[in-house]
Amino acid sequence: MSTVVLQTLETTPQRELVPLRWYAPRNVVRFLLPVAALAAWQTGSATGLIQSQTLPSPTEVARTFVELFDTGDLQAAMPASLARAGAGLFLGLLIGIAFGLINGLSRFAEEIFDSTFQIVRLVPFIALVPLFIIWFGIGEEPKIILITLACVFPAYLNTYAGVRNVDSRLVEAARTFGLSPLQITFQVLLPAALPSVLVGVRYSMGISLLALIVAEQTNSRAGIGYLIFVASGAMRIDMVVACVLIYAALGIVIDLVMRLIEKSALPWR
Amino acid sequence: MNVATNPRQLVANDDGEPALVSEFLAADRREPVVHFTGVAKKFGTQTILDKVDLTLRQGEFVALLGASGSGKTTLLRILAGLDQANEGDLRVAPNRSVVFQEHRLLPFRRAWRNVLLGTRFGRNARAVAEKALAEVGLAAKANSWPKHLSGGEAQRVALARALVRAPALLLLDEPFAALDALTRIRMHALVEALWAEHKPAVLIVTHDVDEAILLADRILVLKDGRFSLDIDVSPALVRNRKAQEDAAEDVNHLKHRLLSELGVSTGAQIQ
């Protein structure tokens, strides 16, 4: 008879489901890498490993932030940039989600619009910048239209797929309970498609930032992109880095906002 | 007393004696909730229903048996209005509800809001839903998301959802097939109790001959596009576990007859 060596399995005491505090280990770990990178950057600058002309040290950049704030440049640039991105994003989401819903719900609409959308989607929006300048001048319009165009497609594709991929068995069940097509649309299809729509919104938000950067680097007279333009003309690398960091911060804010929205809109997930 | 199996049209029991007149009248007074004549359905060249007639009356509990692919689900879907027959005269009570093999609860609605799908109870809707959930023993889960329900619980919510609209016809397509044996036994008792309480006509599709005998007062077998068997369980045995145990021989006879109709050879001698 062979001997059986029994393996001991671990136990875990029952844990209370308390909401994670911001200083909980899991959350602290998230900041480990960024903080380490920052420390390395600072050390590199202090030891002369990183040249100030190539990349100014974090403290220099921080000082630049203070300078930007004191001169009021930052306060002027932020609203201009945010308004542009916000307007473009809003219009893009409106168009993208609307067409996504219409094409997802109606075969007929899909046949009319979808192939055209798919073709336009494949045009890299950045390639349109010169055209837009010729068509719409150098004011706000081409910038907002560019951002709008960039935001339409992620919203469109995800909304469309979300509606199309709703479990047909749920729709059937709703039909047996006597729901009208309109009720099915509002009570089954749209809520079931919402997670996918929100994924689209998240992508659109990210793209809006990208489009903002592209739009602002050409012929701006306000905004963070304009600050970068001016700073690079004046060889102020610290200021360029500060502005890049602002873009990064905006990206993080977008991510946080979307997490909050998803959490409150999709409690059933 | 002999077996439970009368050809329905004759309304006579196997002793050859005519059924009691009062029973005959009682059976007939119940309004039909389904009245099919000459109903045909094909998929391509495959005949699923070959000009069948079918009448289900108020409060009847009918089990529908048939080999896999014989068209039980198709018939149920036609009854539910999800598919259309190709020809025939189809009359069905308008208020009918379905429980499918999967629960089909909307994942973004809490249990009680799922129960209320498509209903209009107005201000006391929540109370109605909670009462329906209490009937299936899930009062405590009214606020749960479907994701957090076990298979049996979700199926009970689906049952509450089907019953809350007081259907004249309740269609069940293998509602317990995905559940474990113990849960299934509980569900049998539950369905029986709910039926006794609300008295809808029930058409339950099942693969389980025992389940059919245990629950139904009438058993249909669908085979080659027709109802090859349409028999009544004898009244003394209907939903009576004790009587069914005592009359084990009769029950076995019925069971073997059904199984052989379903093309399963049991090897047992049929008297």
Ligand SMILES: Nc1ncnc2c1ncn2[C@@H]1O[C@H](COP(=O)(O)OP(=O)(O)OP(=O)(O)O)[C@@H](O)[C@H]1O
């Ligand atoms: N939409 C469809 N198109 C073509 N054939 C179909 C369709 N739906 C069902 N069928 C065919 O019709 C036949 C009956 O199917 P149905 O689902 O009604 O069988 P069933 O008796 O419910 O089987 P099971 O016991 O396995 O659930 C099958 O052969 C199936 O392949």
Ligand SMILES: [Mg+2]
């Ligand atoms: Mg089936």
